[in-house]
Amino acid sequence: MKKIFVTGGNGFFGKRFTNAYSSMYEILSTDVDTLDITDERQVIKTIVDFKPDYIVHGAAVADTGFCDNNKELARKINVDGAKYVAKAAKEVDAKLVFFSTEQVFNGNTKGAPFKEIDEPVPNTQYGITKLEAEGELRKIHNKLWILRFTWLFGLPERNLAINPNILWDTINIALKGEVQKVACNEYRGLTYVYDIIDQFEKVFDLDYGTYHTGSNNDLSRYDVSRFILEKLGMDEGKIRELLVKDEKKYSECARNVRLDTGKIKRCGFVFDDTVQSIEKCLKEFRYL
Secondary structure: OOEEEEEOOOOHHHHHHHHHHOOOOEEEEOOOOOOOOOOHHHHHHHHHHHOOOEEEEOOOOOOHHHHHHOHHHHHHHHHHHHHHHHHHHHHHOOEEEEEEEHHHHOOOOOOOOEOOOOOOOOOOHHHHHHHHHHHHHHHHOOOEEEEEEOEEEOOOOOOOOOOOOHHHHHHHHHHHOOOEEEEOOEEOOEEEHHHHHOOHHHHHHOOOEEEEEOOOOOOOHHHHHHHHHHHOOOOHHHHHHHEEEEOOOOOOOOEEOOEOOHHHHOOOOOOOOHHHHHHHHHHHOOOO
């Protein structure tokens, strides 16, 4: 049985990934309670002792506000921690999967959907650190896949972490009956987390390199939220009452970090468009 070493193992993706593949691989799942990703010696010793075939590096601090307010700590975790994992991967000759983000393009003002060959212009500390980490890892280890994810979504499950995501946030609008302003000038790919997890083994057969990963989406954030409420059966009057179009946010320059995921799709990955994936998720969790 091959071995996988996971960082960020208690997170939104990591725990679901471990649950899905624990019967097929020997998995050592780590998180902040068992591994200090900023301690180079501990990282290298832990990985060398386990001798994994693959490393899935998902540990990161992703909250953009926190990163902007704690720039050095964000860099220590997102860049230095990734470098230590890559050094260990090279030492044990493990293949490394590194999770990056659409937000490396957050400062780009045109060109979306972005391809892997497009030059990223990050303007948040989170995006800056992830892009820096990409470059550092390429220098350290050549057995490397970089997956730039679109915004992942999913729903709460028992004993599993839930991240802020458009589907659960919108369902909470309906549950709480609270008025919410939603940007109509923001465009992002939105991907059902299990659409990636269910196909993850295919990553190990890809050529090494960078891949934009996830669903395509042409709707604004407001329009996606509206679609969700409509699918849940909310009437038009109630939708208008609860969902307020925020026309000021990003009014001077639309936020558009959509990714062109054609490269990974040509390698056999299948991702439905965002609205289809949302409907699939709602059906799987018996909301529809």
